[in-house]
Amino acid sequence: MSMADYGKTFGLLRTGAGQTWTDYTYHAFVEGLKDGSLPRESFLHYLVQDYVFLVHFARAWSLGVVKSETQQEMRVCAQTVDALVNHEMSLHVKTCAAAGIDESALFNAAEADANLAYTRYVLDAGVQGDFIDLIAALAPCVMGYGEIGVRLASDKSADTPYAEWIATYADPDYQAVCATVGEMLDDAVARRIGDLKISPRRAAVQARFTKATALEVGFWQMGLSPQ
Numbered sequence: 001m002s003m004a005d006y007g008k009t010f011g012l013l014r015t016g017a018g019q020t021w022t023d024y025t026y027h028a029f030v031e032g033l034k035d036g037s038l039p040r041e042s043f044l045h046y047l048v049q050d051y052v053f054l055v056h057f058a059r060a061w062s063l064g065v066v067k068s069e070t071q072q073e074m075r076v077c078a079q080t081v082d083a084l085v086n087h088e089m090s091l092h093v094k095t096c097a098a099a100g101i102d103e104s105a106l107f108n109a110a111e112a113d114a115n116l117a118y119t120r121y122v123l124d125a126g127v128q129g130d131f132i133d134l135i136a137a138l139a140p141c142v143m144g145y146g147e148i149g150v151r152l153a154s155d156k157s158a159d160t161p162y163a164e165w166i167a168t169y170a171d172p173d174y175q176a177v178c179a180t181v182g183e184m185l186d187d188a189v190a191r192r193i194g195d196l197k198i199s200p201r202r203a204a205v206q207a208r209f210t211k212a213t214a215l216e217v218g219f220w221q222m223g224l225s226p227q
């Protein structure tokens with residue numbers, strides 16, 4: 001198993017999520033990206049939904065700016081908003097354009113229920129809770145794709161048309177984003193909670209993380225069945 005070090009808090013939450021983490025990072029959609037067996041139609045359906053997802057995730061990371069209590073937190077959240085809006089979404093735009101789907105069609109795409117459930121769950125975690133509640137719900141998305149990218153890129157036997165997608169998340173720049181978010185999560189926990197392992201908040205923080213992980217599973221599942 002690829003085990004990049006994304007911090008102590010992430011490690012604790014990842015272990016705590018148990019089988020749900022494996023269901024997410026070894027989902028049939030992911031294995032289809034790895035060996036190239038994922039139908040193009042499913043990939044495009046996923047990409048269109050993922051564009052809408054990223055719009056709402058940019059809103060959630062913007063809420064992170066609002067909930068920040070340190071300059072480091074504000075900087076990381078603001079940088080993530082920039083990365084999402086000005087960089088990550090361009091892969092989607094480029095790939096979809098090649099398939100004849102333009103950006104306004106992406107922006108106005110009808111949201112699948114699994115997509116709506118996930119993004120609004122994360123936004124609500126931030127509205128209802130503090131910075132930790134929000135980041136615990138955001139972490140599975142960031143680190144999960146980091147783990148998936150590294151594992152899929154290390155399989156040299158794979159001949160897949162999804163190599164560019166894999167390379168995006170295996171890229172050292174993206175791995176650095178995961179490490180930075182992991183460090184910020186550790187610092188945020190130290191500042192507000194102390195030792196999460198013995199904190200009365202542990203169960204609630206774990207629940208946020210595990211629910212967001214389960215919603216990632218639902219998102220892959222949605223990607224497998226184009227409407």
Ligand SMILES: Cc1ncc(C[n+]2csc(CCO)c2C)c(N)n1
Pocket residue numbers: 050053054057080083084088141142145177216219
């Ligand atoms: C369903 C779904 N989950 C996670 C990601 C990956 N991702 C979303 S926001 C973000 C942080 C900024 O780069 C990353 C890595 C995705 N694209 N789609």
